[in-house]
Amino acid sequence: MNTAQDLKEILRRIEGRPYPAYKDTRGTYAFGPFLLSIDHVQGDPFAAPSDVSVLVKDSGFPAEILRTRQTRIAAEDRILRFFGQALHRQSRPGKGSGKSGKLSVTRPGQEILERTSCHLYEDGSVRVRFNIGFPANGRRILARELERILFVTLPTVVNESLIYKNYTPKMKEELQETWQLAMDQTAIRDQLKVLDLAAFVADGSILPRESGVSQKPMQEAVAFAAPESLAVEVETPFRGRIRGLGIRKGVTLIAGGGYHGKSTLLEALERGVYDHIAGDGRELVITDETAVKSRAEDGRSVQDVNISGFITNLPNGKDTVAFSTEDASGSTSQAAGLAEAIEAGTKTLLMDEDTSAANFMIRDNLMQEVVHGDQEPIIPFMDRVRELYEKDGISTILVAGSSGAFFSKADTVIQMDQYVPLDITEKAKNAAKAYVFREKENLQPFDCRSVRIPHRVKESERSKVRSRGMDTISVDRQDIDMRYVEQLVDPEQLAAIGQLLKLANREIVDDSRTLTEVVDVLEDRMNAGALDETVRGHGARPRKQEILAAFNRQRFQKITPDRKQQTADKLE
Structure with a gap:
């Protein structure tokens, strides 16, 4: 094991030399209470900063933060925030060119995600990964400046943020509140199944956000309060009994006027698949x-997706049992997305009429009178929504502000009135009796089962994976458009997905495993150990649904139907 003194000697030896000499510093060094690993050294001062990590073996964190996977991830999130705050306090403007002296670490948002940047191990040790811009004057090494960062700034940051006995009383209280909140969130999530709920929104929640570019809660917003008829109570280990809106499985419609909070509620439900930090409001x-x-x-x-439950008899004779296109329309793209969600195992669909294809959702009576059903290949979602729940157990939560067509299909109708939810189910149902919406005739039973097999892609030896913000994943210079996968919440999730796609292609895809089986293997690998054992660099864990969404949106890897499964289905 190299010592801190060994590193100091290397730095003094390379002072003033050309920048590539920094590569001599790669390795692991013992710094008393922690180990410093210089994992990757940038090629020049203008490149992405160098990858560095610290491992504290005797962190002293209380054992209760490791009670469950959820408490561990929540504690890691809080510790990472403490590390970032300490790094910010201790940082000072770097000397030199390019990214010289720049210190950075992942900055988590409002959602709590498992990340490669921080991991708590069962033995109580903790590792944090971050970046340092190795200093230079032009392209000459400023080793003394790096020595100051590594031997003065970094030990202070580690002592303040990664060694529990050095925490202030406030920090200890925040850490305790973090893992206790995680246990309460897990308890509510477990009770969704027991209470037959698709979602729960606690009274007092603050759903509106600060702005269109901020996920922080809006100040002085109306606190959420469930109507008595839809209220349920859940038990939590630390907050006790909590009252709130219980959205029951089935078909739920969210109605109301513009700017009254319909889409705000739906967005909160979209992000409710993740746990949130205390004070977020959600x-x-x-x-x-x-x-x-x-x-x-x-x-x-779209590649070989079964959309026949929604679209049949296309005028060009195109197959809708294994539908493919490089340029999907609004209706075919939404039909494919729903079929892919079903393939991914979803039990709850979230929809907003504002972002849905109008002709996919409903055909009114006048349109059916003018354009006969035999001339329309689309089976509107309205004609399938009840069957999806009653036959396949798939619930729908739909925002509708312009059409009351779904009133007759809904189990529950919630009106948002100035951000206050009202139960108008009976009123809406009674009003709907005066209107008869004709359904498409001679409907076949719903079936959008897609069982597909991905095929291995030949990669170049220097294949690279990159992500650009929340929009794009690039694999070997082939872009995957992720703009409309709305439940991705952090750029590091896209970075992780890119690496997972590459890993799957190299080690898991074998021309026999189905797409869902491939992703299940990826999930098993991520569950087996620390996330950074599967995902390199800075990454945040995505859900299975978003990994599959990336597979389904790439244009360079062939995905074909499982012919054996198709034959078995026909025999049934």
Whole structure:
């Protein structure tokens, strides 16, 4: 094991030399209470900063933060925030060119995600990964400046944020509140199944956000309060009994005027598949963890997806049992997205009429009178929504502000009135009796089962994976458009998905495993150990649904139907 003194000697030896000499520093060094690992050294001062990590073996964190996987992840999130705060306090403007002296670490958002940047191990040790811009004057090494960072700044940051006995009383209280909140969130999530709920929104929740570019809660917003007829109570280990809106499984419609909070409620439910930090306002908004937001996505690629439950008899004779296109329309893209969500195992669909294809959702009586059903290949979602729940157990939560067509299909109708939810189910049902919406005739039973097999892609030896913000994953210079996968909440999730796609292609895809089986293997690997054993660099764990969404949107890997399964289905 190298010592801190060994590193100091290397730095003094390379002072003033050309920048590539920094590569001599790679390795692990013992710094008393922690180990410093210099994992990757940037090629020049203008490149992405170097990858560095610290491992504290005797961190002293209380054992209760490791009670469950959820408490561990929540504690890691809080510790990472403490590390970032300490890094910010101790940092000072770097000397030199390019990214010289820049210290950075992952900055988590409002959601709590498992990350490669921080991991707590069963033996009580903790590792944090971060970045340092190795200093230079032009392209000459400023080793003394790096020595100051590593031997003065970094030990202070580690002592303040990664060694529990050095925590202030406030920090200890925040850490305790963090893992206790995680246990309460888990308790509510477990009770969704017991109470037959698709989602729960606690009274007092603050759903509106600060702005269109901020996920922080809006100040002085109306606190959520469930109507008595839809209220349920859940038991939690630390907050006790909590009252809130219980959205029951089935078909739920969210109605109301514009700007009254319909989409705000739906967005909170979309993000309710993740736990949130204390003070977010949505920390007790809990949604079925398999829930998927469905929307139209014009122009996307679709590969051999069974959309026949929604679209049949296309005029060009195109197959809809194994439908493929490089340029999907609004209706075909939404049909494909729903079929893919079902393939991914969703039990709750989240939809907003504003982002849905109008002709996919409903055909009114006048349109049916003018254009006969035999001339329309689309089976509107309205004609399938009840069957989806009654036959397949898939619930739907739909925002509708312009059409009351779904009133007759809904089990529950909630009106948002100035951000206050009202139960108008009986009123809506009675009003709907005066209107008869004709359904498509001679409907076949719903079936959108897709069992597909991905095929291995030949990669170049220097294949690279990159992500750009929340929009794009690039694998070997082939872009995957992720703009409309709305339940991705952090750029590091896209970075992780890119690496998982590459890992799957190299080690798991074998031309016999189905797409869901491939992703299940990826999930097993991520569950087996620390996330950074599967995902390198800075990454945040995505859900199974979003990994599958990336597979389904790429245009360079062939995915074909499982012919054996198709034959078995026909024999049934």
